[in-house]
Amino acid sequence: MPNKKTTVAFSGTEEQEEALRKVIEEMKEEKGALMPILQKAQDIYGYLPKEVMKIISDETQIPMEKIYGVATFYSQFTLNPKGKYRISVCLGTACYVKGSGDIYNKLMEKLGIVGGECTPDGKFSLDACRCVGACGLAPVMMINDEVYGRLTVDDIDDILAKYE
Numbered sequence: 001m002p003n004k005k006t007t008v009a010f011s012g013t014e015e016q017e018e019a020l021r022k023v024i025e026e027m028k029e030e031k032g033a034l035m036p037i038l039q040k041a042q043d044i045y046g047y048l049p050k051e052v053m054k055i056i057s058d059e060t061q062i063p064m065e066k067i068y069g070v071a072t073f074y075s076q077f078t079l080n081p082k083g084k085y086r087i088s089v090c091l092g093t094a095c096y097v098k099g100s101g102d103i104y105n106k107l108m109e110k111l112g113i114v115g116g117e118c119t120p121d122g123k124f125s126l127d128a129c130r131c132v133g134a135c136g137l138a139p140v141m142m143i144n145d146e147v148y149g150r151l152t153v154d155d156i157d158d159i160l161a162k163y164e
């Protein structure tokens with residue numbers, strides 16, 4: 001299942017924790033505060049590490065299971081950080097019919113992660129995306145702002161090697 005566990009060690013700073021605690025303090029008495037608190041927490045950390053959900057749980061007395069349930073249910077939340085290199089494979093129709101599903105599978109196999117995750121060294125994260133408007137180059141993937149088109153699975157090793 002994608003996006004269910006964090007593979008990268010937590011590295012939050014004291015400043016981030018201070019900002020988080022301030023947000024919780026300000027909002028926790030309000031009704032329905034959990035969603036906005038999680039949103040702010042994600043703004044602060046870029047994702048929702050379990051260490052952060054634990055602080056939220058301790059401070060608000062909302063059980064971890066509930067917090068985890070909300071964080072995994074809504075697609076705007078992510079439990080994984082993005083990598084230094086963010087790989088996004090287009091699974092839009094034009095790319096899909098030209099084999100982007102195979103590219104995506106090959107990347108999962110090669111990186112040892114599933115979609116939505118990040119490699120433990122923080123280097124690569126992998127996601128699927130919708131049409132990026134480069135259908136003429138299908139199948140397409142992006143690594144950060146770089147677009148790679150007319151891909152075959154055999155191109156993957158060489159492309160990743162550029163980022164080693």
Ligand code: FES
Nearest residue numbers: 090092095131134
């Ligand atoms: S469907 Fe992939 S770029 Fe349009």
